[in-house]
Every structure is written in structure tokens, then in C-alpha cells.
Amino acid sequence: MRKLQNTLYITTDCYLHLDGENVVVSKDGDIVGRVPLHNLESIVTTGYTGASPALMGACAQKNIDLCFLSRSGKFLARIVGETKGNVILRQEQYKKFTDSEFSISVSKNMIRGKIYNSRWILERYTRDAPLRVNVSRLKEKSKMIAEIFMKIDQVTSANQLLGIEGSAAKNYFSVFGELILNQKNTFQFVERNRRPPLDPTNALLSFCYSLLCTMCMSAIECCGLDPYIGVYHVERPGRPSLALDLMEELRPVMVDRFVLNLINTRRLKAKDFLKKEDGAVLLTDEGRKKLFLSWQNRKKEEIQHPYLKQKVPWGLIPYVQAKLLASYVREDLDGYPPFFWK
Structure with a gap:
């Protein structure tokens, strides 16, 4: 994982889940990182392990983009909250x-x-x-x-x-x-x-x-x-x-x-x-x-x-x-x- 400015990049096969107001990054059952959600505008992951429904819901609620890319960088999906545009x-x-x-x-x-x-x-x-x-x-x-x-x-x-x-x-x-x-x-x-x-x-x-x-x-x-x-x-x-x-x-x-x-x-x-x-x-x-x-x-x-x-x-x-x-x-x-x- 690597945090750059207000974006958290996950570059290896890790599982993302929610703990309180923090996104927790785990690899093979071990916690390798923890970042407060209020510090983030987006999360980009190229791993295949996935993310918990609780984290997805929290990101959508807090208007934090959660983007999933393949290993080659192909866009797969993006979790967003309620559309509030004009x-x-x-x-x-x-x-x-x-x-x-x-x-x-x-x-x-x-x-x-x-x-x-x-x-x-x-x-x-x-x-x-x-x-x-x-x-x-x-x-x-x-x-x-x-x-x-x-x-x-x-x-x-x-x-x-x-x-x-x-x-x-x-x-x-x-x-x-x-x-x-x-x-x-x-x-x-x-x-x-x-x-x-x-x-x-x-x-x-x-x-x-x-x-x-x-x-x-x-x-x-x-x-x-x-x-x-x-x-x-x-x-x-x-x-x-x-x-x-x-x-x-x-x-x-x-x-x-x-x-x-x-x-x-x-x-x-x-x-x-x-x-x-x-x-x-x-x-x-x-x-x-x-x-x-x-x-x-x-x-x-x-x-x-x-x-x-x-x-x-x-x-x-x-x-x-x-x-x-x-x-x-x-x-x-x-x-x-x-x-x-x-």
C-alpha cells in the first residue's frame, strides 16, 4: 500500500475492511496498514482479494471513491454514494x-x-x-x-x-x-x-x-x-x-x-x-x-x-x-x- 496526497493506492493482493473510522489493509491475515478515512478522497486497488461491504458502505456515505483496477490497470468498478448533482x-x-x-x-x-x-x-x-x-x-x-x-x-x-x-x-x-x-x-x-x-x-x-x-x-x-x-x-x-x-x-x-x-x-x-x-x-x-x-x-x-x-x-x-x-x-x-x- 502507498498513500499519496489524499489517495490510498493498494498495489498488492490485500483485503480492505473497516475498523471504526479507519480503512485497514490486511495481507495473508496480517494487518499491513491502517489509514483514517477522513484523510482520504479516494482508494485505488489493483488487488483481487476485495473489500468488505462495511468499507464500501462507509466510502459511499463519506463520498470517498473506491476504485478497483485489474493488474494491468483496466478499470473494473467504482463504488460511489448517492448522486447529489444538479x-x-x-x-x-x-x-x-x-x-x-x-x-x-x-x-x-x-x-x-x-x-x-x-x-x-x-x-x-x-x-x-x-x-x-x-x-x-x-x-x-x-x-x-x-x-x-x-x-x-x-x-x-x-x-x-x-x-x-x-x-x-x-x-x-x-x-x-x-x-x-x-x-x-x-x-x-x-x-x-x-x-x-x-x-x-x-x-x-x-x-x-x-x-x-x-x-x-x-x-x-x-x-x-x-x-x-x-x-x-x-x-x-x-x-x-x-x-x-x-x-x-x-x-x-x-x-x-x-x-x-x-x-x-x-x-x-x-x-x-x-x-x-x-x-x-x-x-x-x-x-x-x-x-x-x-x-x-x-x-x-x-x-x-x-x-x-x-x-x-x-x-x-x-x-x-x-x-x-x-x-x-x-x-x-x-x-x-x-x-x-x-
Whole structure:
């Protein structure tokens, strides 16, 4: 277990239960940790042993997120209490999200943010590491992505937008491996794969995308919106469509850059991964500990928000974007402003 800021991370197979006002962590019958609930905003566990109903009930009552992830970082479930969001806001959300014109306008801005941010990751590497990357190839792909970006204005349907997003992603990930500057033998990247990830780089991307999805779900809930009713991702039972929508523009800047930094600074190495018989690659317990520590430190770093023009910690960016979306739903804004990083 590891407590970072107001989040308790459980990285090994432990059982969580309630003792008074404390969450108790037990492993093989022995107590390995005890943390007061009033110190926590969320609990994230990657263990399979589980949690007691009493603890789940206490977390729901005290508005403490209890999130369950698989060992690979896939989001499994989240225990939340009674929804207390603004019912008027949710009514507006349900009404407007069924309006194709409204939905496509929000979706286009979210994908604008994703494509723009992906392109600038490539541009930053040509500037910051010109002697270690193939500048001409990255510039070529950046130009192609910029041309794809300009086509968004002509989009009139979700299917067209999906095609544009896929084309941009194909160009972006075709050179993603060239951004890995160190440990190239361990962290080779040929293509994006998942369910399961088949190499360490994809394992990191998948795990961190799950963490980002959890952050986006919490942000949306806090703003009074329904995370299961989206504008871009199709609704399916149990699928947090709006959280998946919101994280699109944040994937490159909050996950891809973070993963590249973990690799290039050698904070994670080959020993932090294991390969299963079916070919799936997972983080070890120690690897997850290192990742969680770096993830929390990253969330504390500040950035100038491009729309608010104020310094905001990275960890609050999903909350800011969710607030802006809620403002657009309430018609306090003329449009949804995507997060453009540069």
C-alpha cells in the first residue's frame, strides 16, 4: 500500500475492511496498514482479494471513491454514494446530448484537442531532442496531422469524425516509438495494442489510460454531469461514455508524455514488468508502486490553462474541463473550449 496526497493506492493482493473510522489493509491475515478515512478522497486497488461491504458502505456515505483496477490497470468498478448533482443540469445534459448538432460540436472540439496535442508532442521532440530523433520524419508526420486537423471543420457526422481521428492516430503512433530515447531494447513500440498489451510500452499506456479514465469519471460526477451519457462514444451498459469523451483530448498530454518520461528517465526498467503465458505484459507490484509515485508527483505540477489563463495543477485539468463542459450545457459559454497544450 502507498498513500499519496489524499489517495490510498493498494498495489498488492490485500483485503480492505473497516475498523471504526479507519480503512485497514490486511495481507495473508496480517494487518499491513491502517489509514483514517477522513484523510482520504479516494482508494485505488489493483488487488483481487476485495473489500468488505462495511468499507464500501462507509466510502459511499463519506463520498470517498473506491476504485478497483485489474493488474494491468483496466478499470473494473467504482463504488460511489448517492448522486447529489444538479438535477436540472442532468436534465439539460440528457436533452442536449441527444441533439446531433450539439453533440457533434462538442465532439469536434474534443477531437481537435486530441489531434492538436498529439501533433505538439512530436513538435516538442524535434525541438528538445533534434540530435536524437529523426526530425524530418517527425516533421513530415506533424504536417500530415496538421492537414488532418484542418478537415475537422467540414465534419458533419460522428462517423466522419471517427475516420479523421483514426487517421491522425495512425500517423501519430507510427512514429511514437521514435520518441523513446533510452532503453530501446526493452521499450520498443511498433503499434498500439491492448486487451491485452503485448509489450511494456503498451502496458504502461493502457494502465495510465485507466487511471486517467477514473480521474475523468470523478471530475464529471463532481460537476453534476452523468459520466455514462456521452457525445462521441456510443452508450453501452456500464460504459462511462462521457468520461471516455473527456479523456480524448487529455490522452497525449497527461498519459503519452508521462509514459515517455518514465521510460526516457529510466524510472521504470525491464525488471518492472512480467510476461504471462498468453503474451500479456503487466507491471509488477514494484513497478506499479513506482508508477503511482510518479503519477501523483506529476499531478502536482502546474501548467497555465490555455482558456482560463491561470496556473492549474495537472491533476485538476480533468475537473476544469468537466466544469467548462457543464458551463456549456448550462449555456453559460458559447462553446466547449478544448484543452490545447503547447
